[in-house]
Amino acid sequence: MVKPIRQTDGPDHVAIIMDGNGRWATQRGRPRLFGHHAGAKRVREVVEACPDLGVKYLTIFAFSTENWKRTQVEVAGLMSLFRRYITKETRALKAENVRVRFIGDRPRLDAKLRKLMDDLEEHTCHCDGVNLTIALNYGGRDEVARATQRLARDVRDGKLDPESIDEETLPRYLDTCVLPDPDLVIRTSGEARISNFLLWQSAYAEYEFVETLWPDFGAEEMTRLVHAYGKRDRRFGAVAQ
Ligand code: FPP
Secondary structure, eight states, rough: OOOOOGGGOOOOEEEEEEOHHHHHHHHOOOOOHHHHOOOOOOHHHHHHHHHTTTEEEEEEEEEEETTGGHHHHHHEEEHHOOOOOOOHHHHHHHTTEEEEEEESTTTTSSSHHHHHHHHHHHHHHTTOOEHHHHHHHEEEHHHHHHHHHHHHHHHHTTTSSSGGGGTTGGGSTTTTTTOOOOSSEEOOOOOOOOSSTTTTTTTTOOOEOOOGGGGOOOOHHHHHHHHHHSSSOOOTTTTTO
8 A cells, every 4th residue: 555645745636548448458369348348447446546645536538529430349338338337336436425427428428328427427416525527428629619609609698798708718618617627637558649638628737648558557556646746846837936
């Protein structure tokens, strides 16, 4: 067990691009979905590590607006995995006081999955431990476009003065409106790109790109990265004191 760091040193909000499930499975001569199932099992360990690390918000990228381009078998398998995950994990998440939210464009998801998502949000809405946000059918550009539609409607309806729009306005229309910006964004599997994840929100985030494939990622590596973050000098465009 690694010693918890002082909460003020650590990131409040960690966001993770869980990449490498397919390669992990291929390395073992198994179908890609085997990797996704192994990846889903790692989520609990990482969520459980958060309280000791002082991480109050954890946001994970489960399915992007671009992932529909994968084979029908993989997409259907992932959707079925999400349904099973929610059904199976609801009790444990609630018992661990985890508040779950989903971000992303819901209408394209099937009705059964949407209902499970709504129910999980409702069942955990009184939990005040870790805030787990699952990005499902999420794309940063899509989110900004949808937010802009809502904002434009408010302008049209006379609820918003165009001259009053500033940097504080758009975030109120984003899916993440109740969340703080991520402090630390982690991507597994050795790829160094952000793939349309939390584009607006990550403007000043620190990034960690690690070689580990997501199904091999766990509490120990999360702890190491959170500790490393505590040593960084975040300036938000200013000069170091
Ligand atoms: C990227 O790996 C991973 C995904 C597209 C799916 C992420 C889903 C999970 C980790 C499992 C389920 C999560 C929850 C919340 C139940 P990849 O397939 O792109 O891997 P590759 O780059 O090696 O092909």
